[in-house]
Amino acid sequence: MMNIKPSAAIRKNYNEISELCKQSGEPVYLTKNGEGDLVVMDIKAFARRESMLRLRENLIAAEEDRLSGKKGYSVDEVSKMMKDAVKEVLDGQRK
Structure with missing residues (x-):
């Protein structure tokens, strides 16, 4: 399953996104203005x-x-x- 979140989510919900990365072992794709912007993942x-x-x-x-x-x-x-x-x-x- 691909995890996609708006870029604002990283500022508002850092802990939630961090936990999602750790639990799933998968990257979270962040979008900005509806376009792909960044990928974050557990170390x-x-x-x-x-x-x-x-x-x-x-x-x-x-x-x-x-x-x-x-x-x-x-x-x-x-x-x-x-x-x-x-x-x-x-x-x-x-x-």
Whole structure:
């Protein structure tokens, strides 16, 4: 479900919007004069998204390297990289 609020709501109902972000884990879209203006979200959800984006970027870069013939990684190296990535995502959820 997409949460959309007028920009004035952030001034009048900061605590309500903050709680909505925390409970839903989803961003709240703020509009100004009926047009999209800002997006606000819980810091934990933001950190989780950033971690997932970094993981995806790393996976894409590794696949591009593989396709271009660059040196690959051993099973042990990949296993360690995946464990590190999962740990980073989980640590981002706990913050």
